[in-house]
Amino acid sequence: MKSLLLSARTGTSVSRLARVAGRSILRAGVVAGLLSASLVSSTPASAAGLGVTPADQFKVPDGFEVELIHEVAADTEGSWVSLTVDPKGRLIACDQSGGLFRIDMSSGKAEVEKLDIEFVGAQGLLCAFGSLYANVNAREFPCGLWRLTDTDGDDQYDKKEHIIPLNGGSEHGPHALILTPDGERIIMVAGNNTNLPENIAHSRVPEVWDEDHLLGRMPDARGHNANRMAPGGFICSLKPDGSDIELIATGFRNPYDIALNRQGELFTYDADMEWDVGTPWYRPTRINHVISGSEFGWRNGTGKWPAYYPDSFGSAVDIGPGSPTGIVFGYGAKFPKKYENALFISDWSYGNIHAVHLSEDGSSYTGSYETFATAAPLPVTDLVIHPDGALYFAIGGRGTQSGLYRIRYTGDLSADETKPAAVTxxxxxxxxxxxxxxxxxxxxxxxxxxxxxxxxxxxxxxxxxxxxxxxxxxxxxxxxxxxxxxxxxxxxxxxxxxxxxxxxxxxxxxxxxxxxxxxxxxxxxxxxxxxxxxxxxxxxxxxxxxxxxxxxxxxxxxxxxxxxxxxxxxxxxxxxxxxxxxxxxxxxxxxxxxxxxxxxxxxxESQIHYAMALRAAKEGWSQDLRRDYLAWFNEMKTARGGMSFGGFLDNIKKVTVDALSDEDKQSLADVLAKPKSTAEVAAGPPREFVKEWKVDDLVNVVSDSARKPNFENGKAMFAAAQCYKCHRMGLQGGILGPDLTSAGGKFSPRDMLVSIIEPSKVISDQYGSTQFLTEDGEVVTGRVINMRGKELNVMTNMLDPSSLTKVNREGVIQTRESQVSMMPNGLLDTLNEEEIADLVAYLRAGGNANHAIYTDPIATK
Structure with a gap:
């Protein structure tokens, strides 16, 4: 069972919780006795440090096996960011800053050959129409779509044509290529820093896009993409010679790849903006069903459209924080049906390959997902299903250590009784x-x-x-x-x-x-x-x-x-x-x-939304209302979010402050004064200790059907416990922990107590962490969320996602899966029985005041 809660201790201030949760960097001398046994059993790194992630450190479902096919040599082969399969069953990979490489596995091992053509930085590859198509996104090579052909039959590409020039060079540039369902055209995707191609022959998207904010928007507080306006990232199709370009969809941030299901429906995996975490305009990485003429509402800064707008098509499945890269349906893989029909998606930053299980939802789709393969670090860049029935994927990008892996199913496929979902x-x-x-x-x-x-x-x-x-x-x-x-x-x-x-x-x-x-x-x-x-x-x-x-x-x-x-x-x-x-x-x-x-x-998130709206309010302001409004910004100094979070709040406040008269500024000087830093803010009086609760102490209390729970008290306990910081309940809350809205339909009251009181008993792959033992005698515990070259950025505190610890992979001598949840213990120890019963009832009801838990007559004894 997944751990349900990652929240802060009830009655404790956010700043105090941040200090508690942030104690993730532990000196080996202090914890040697606790960790030595488990670390000894983990796979040692190479003498040069962590090296390529070993195959035996992967977690995959039962029956699957991961193999490291090739450890990419950084000095001669670079860092691979795209893959495709050529007509002879060989893989072709491209280095982000170097050339093209062909990998022949027919001999039983990977034989790597650098292709004899000057080429750099293709983030999309496709073998089709007798050519290799390569979509370049690099600073050192002309960007856009190229067609490479072998004109003399020597099995080398000797001719290259720049058939669609595009701007690029940022990581939000031209990306993947696939064939249309009829095999007659090419579909291409590009991120939001890519200008639309010139000479678009037709647009399925009405060419009337604009920003469309009734109260205006504000650019990113750190200036990112401040001048990038609609239409954002796009998907288009074209003929094999690059002509007859048709625009299919717009409004993406940075999707890296696209895939078609068996019904010919198009999907992509779009990026979040991690600097927005904690704000109402944050949108998690998500699977989009890309229908004709669709718009998905990316706008810069605060301007991202909510998924519920009628002019934005929204998502099929929300995934969460991450960095989307390659995706592929499992069609043709020699996998159990559940996985053969899954959409495999890659998360570069958190090191996951997820299996998305889509289901029909009218003429569109919804679905769920599970973590299929994970390790740390695992910067997955691209993946393909090979004719041999295996899934191949590459790791790399940003100069990180690259490798080529294969996942095969070694179980008994004849024993698979899974029936594919019927097309209704x-x-x-x-x-x-x-x-x-x-x-x-x-x-x-x-x-x-x-x-x-x-x-x-x-x-x-x-x-x-x-x-x-x-x-x-x-x-x-x-x-x-x-x-x-x-x-x-x-x-x-x-x-x-x-x-x-x-x-x-x-x-x-x-x-x-x-x-x-x-x-x-x-x-x-x-x-x-x-x-x-x-x-x-x-x-x-x-x-x-x-x-x-x-x-x-x-x-x-x-x-x-x-x-x-x-x-x-x-x-x-x-x-x-x-x-x-x-x-x-x-x-x-x-x-x-x-x-x-x-x-x-x-x-x-809702509080910030209202604060953002109030910056434009002109009606009914009194001095008391202004004081309350400005005081709220001081209270929010202890809140946490992404890199732009604090800047956004400062900019919203500045609009109001700039409009004040000198007299008003003098009158409001106390709330306008710069508050103490978070580190100086007193933690506040903690709730009194009640008891170190055990699961068995509370099972009968939270399961008592003769007791009418109090909705408002349960809601208050959920808020007071800072659960909203990491968890979503309905449309409210954070995204770093599991969504708890449907938890009541999946878990019993006892299960919920186990997850809260014993958070480390079972840790979901999706929310697990890794321990890195360094040669300096430190153990860093957290989740790798970013990397460049030899440097890993590890999030050690889920209540402060922008606070990262840097780890040099060459200084890592051992890694292991952490056996301790990032959710703190003792969450219920300052609550009494009544408060715990109301909190669990609130969780069981999914935050719905009209749930039967509150409306049905109580049982009589």
């Missing part, structure tokens, strides 16, 4: 409908139906219950002139269809359409909408104001009447959007109510 008729029909609509994502002269029929099909599906179909229908409209469909969508019977019609009109219309768009929104009864539809409504209204023109006084009053009394709704995502709209409309009392929400939210 309903899902198939929905995908076919979506594909029919996606066929309309072309110009009018390329339609295979009349323009009238195209518009009719799109409008008929604007209110479809399937989100992907609704998305495709709106995009189909945006490819047509609004004059041809405006009246029909603005008079649609379905409230949702009308809302999405307004979104399409706001994105493609003109200022003269503003009044009609607002009137359409005014005709919708919000009480008849779901929470998600209300969010769509608010987004549609915001887009009208952003793109078609601000609201008149009468329009403003009408919209205020619409949303009056809705905030707070108790639905976090809806409340965030209501706060933005109320502040934009200058709603009476909005400043006070949003400030109250900021103060009362147990989620750090």
């Amino acid at each position: 008729a309903d899902a198939k029909q929905l995908r076919e409908l979506r594909h029919r609509i996606e066929a309309l994502h072309v110009d009018d002269d390329a339609l295979n139906v009349s323009v009238e029929d195209a518009i009719q099909l799109a409008i008929a599906n604007l209110g479809h219950e399937d989100r992907a179909i609704r998305f495709a229908a709106r995009i189909a409209l945006e490819h047509r002139s609004p004059a041809a469909w405006k009246d029909a969508v603005l008079n649609a019977e379905s409230g949702q269809a009308k809302i999405l019609g307004v979104v399409a009109l706001a994105r493609t219309g003109e200022a003269s359409d503003q009044v009609d768009a607002v009137n359409a929104l005014q005709s919708i009864e919000l009480e008849m909408l779901t929470a998600d539809e209300n969010i769509d409504y608010l987004r549609a209204a915001g887009l009208v104001a952003i793109r078609l023109g601000g609201f008149s006084d009468s329009q403003r009053e009408a919209l205020l009447d619409k949303i009056a009394g809705q905030f707070p709704s108790g639905v976090d995502s809806l409340d965030r959007e209501l706060a933005i709209m109320a502040i934009y409309l200058n709603a009476p009392g909005s400043t006070e109510s949003v400030l109250a929400a900021m103060q009362n939210s147990p989620s750090q």
Whole structure:
């Protein structure tokens, strides 16, 4: 069972917890007696230090075996970042800063040959159409797509053509290449620092992208990508000669690879922005189902769109912090069916290969994932399924030690009774409908139906219950002139269809359409909408104001009447959007109510969202409200997040401070004064010790069906314990630990107690850590999250993810899997029985006040 909680001790301040959790660097002289036995049993490193990660240090599922095929020589072979299989079954790899290498394994061992052609830095390779295609992203070689061919039959590529020039050189440049489902074209992906190719013949994405923030955005606090605007990273397809470029999707941060499932559906694994951790605009690494014309909402700084926006398609599976690299479906692998049908994804920074198990969700997909292979360090760059039925992968990048590995299944495949998930008729029909609509994502002269029929099909599906179909229908409209469909969508019977019609009109219309768009929104009864539809409504209204023109006084009053009394709704995502709209409309009392929400939210992310919105508030500020608002920034000095976290807070605060008069600044001098540093902040009085609780002490207490638990007390205990720092409950909380929303459906009350009281009993691979014993006599315990050359960056404190310890891999003499959880012990020792029972009930209910735990009649004895 996974360890459920990684939170801080109840009643202890964050600063104190950071000091406790950060005691991860231990002198060997202090811990020698505790660690010597286990370290002796681990695999020793080479004399030169850690060297390439040994195969026997991998953790893989039962029946699988990892082999180190080739240890890449750094001085002559570099650090490999991409792989492909050529028509003869040989692997081709590219060094990030050097040449191309061919690996022949037909003799039983890896025979490595450097190809006789000057080439550098391909981060995408594909053998197709009698050529080797290479997508270069390097500073020392012209970037973009190259086609290499063997013109004289000597088994060497002697001709190279630069068929699509692109800018590159950053790590967010041109990346992977694959074939389209019909094998006739090439699909290419690129990160958000890559400009769109010139001479795009057609765009399935309506070319109307913009930033679209009702209250504006702020760039990254450290200046990263401050000048990079929409459309962000993209995916396009092209003919084998590089012509007829078609833009498929935009709005990515930095996906490295793409893959097609058996139904021909496209997927990618997009990057997070690790500096955003702890903020409401942080988006975890995620699997995206890439449908035609899709937009995924990357914007720089605070501007990243939430997944729930109707004009952003969101994710199929959220993974968490990491650094996405190669992905591949397991098709053709001689693996049990569960894994043959999995999407394997690589996380370069945390050293994992995950197996993502996708399942149909209407015409799109959802799913889950598990860690398939892991070791430390393991900077996986690319992976392929070879015709021999094995999975091959390379590690390397940024000059790190590179190696080539193979994973085979050595168990009994005949004993595998796993049945592949059936393709349901309903899902198939929905995908076919979506594909029919996606066929309309072309110009009018390329339609295979009349323009009238195209518009009719799109409008008929604007209110479809399937989100992907609704998305495709709106995009189909945006490819047509609004004059041809405006009246029909603005008079649609379905409230949702009308809302999405307004979104399409706001994105493609003109200022003269503003009044009609607002009137359409005014005709919708919000009480008849779901929470998600209300969010769509608010987004549609915001887009009208952003793109078609601000609201008149009468329009403003009408919209205020619409949303009056809705905030707070108790639905976090809806409340965030209501706060933005109320502040934009200058709603009476909005400043006070949003400030109250900021103060009362147990989620750090939600508090920051409201603080960000309040920087634009102009209504109802009193000196007391300003004092409370500014004091909040001082309280947040003990909060933790990514590298830009503190800078973001400083920049938000600065907007308010710069607008103060000299008189106000003098009056508020006490809260404007620079607070003491985190290290100087007193820990505060800890809760009194109650008991060193054991699992058996509490099983009956937390399982008592005759006791009615207190929701508010359970929620308070979850917040007071700082669980939100690492864990998500619903839409609130952190992302460094497991999401606890569904924990109650997976684990018994006893299981939960075991995970809290005995966190090191079972440690999930996903949240485990490594101990590095150095030649200087130190043991560093944590998770490798970044590396360059010989330097490993180890996160030793999950409550302070930006605080990293640097370890020189040449000075590491031994490594082992840590047997101690990064979650502290004694979390419940300052709680009494009633508080523990309410906390466990809150976990079992997934933070839902309407759960049966709270609403069903209590059992009678």
